[in-house]
Amino acid sequence: MNGTVDALDAAARAAEAQRHRRTFEQSRLDMMRGYAETGACRREYLLNYFGEAAPGPCAGCDNCAAVEGAGGPPACERPFDVGRRVTHRTLGAGTVVRCDEHAVTVLFDQQGYQQLALAVVLEGGLLDPEPAGA
Ligand SMILES: [Zn+2]
CATH class of the missing domain: 2.30.30.140 (SH3 type barrels.)
Structure with a gap:
């Protein structure tokens, strides 16, 4: 029955939730940066980002086109x-x-x-x- 402690506790929990949200948002930004910088198949990258398995390089994006020119993807x-x-x-x-x-x-x-x-x-x-x- 201590209102001050409860309020402090609630504030600490809110701050923690805020930190967690920021970390999560930052990780999504990092993923988008990864998309921009990836040398791998971009279609595959996006499918994976949304939790879908990709059937393999799409042969249609800029990176696939570049790899095709170089003789196929690396093992x-x-x-x-x-x-x-x-x-x-x-x-x-x-x-x-x-x-x-x-x-x-x-x-x-x-x-x-x-x-x-x-x-x-x-x-x-x-x-x-x-x-x-x-
Ligand atoms: Zn591709």
């Missing part, structure tokens, strides 16, 4: 399927939205989009895939 190791639920030891649970030979992007439930260097993820075992069907 790509994809240990993390798009749509796979994963757990990161500090960022928590999330869903893989994109994976290429350099980086895996995860939409974390709490932190928003985070792009992680694939080499670091694999070496450090940073992402635990949840067992299929769990």
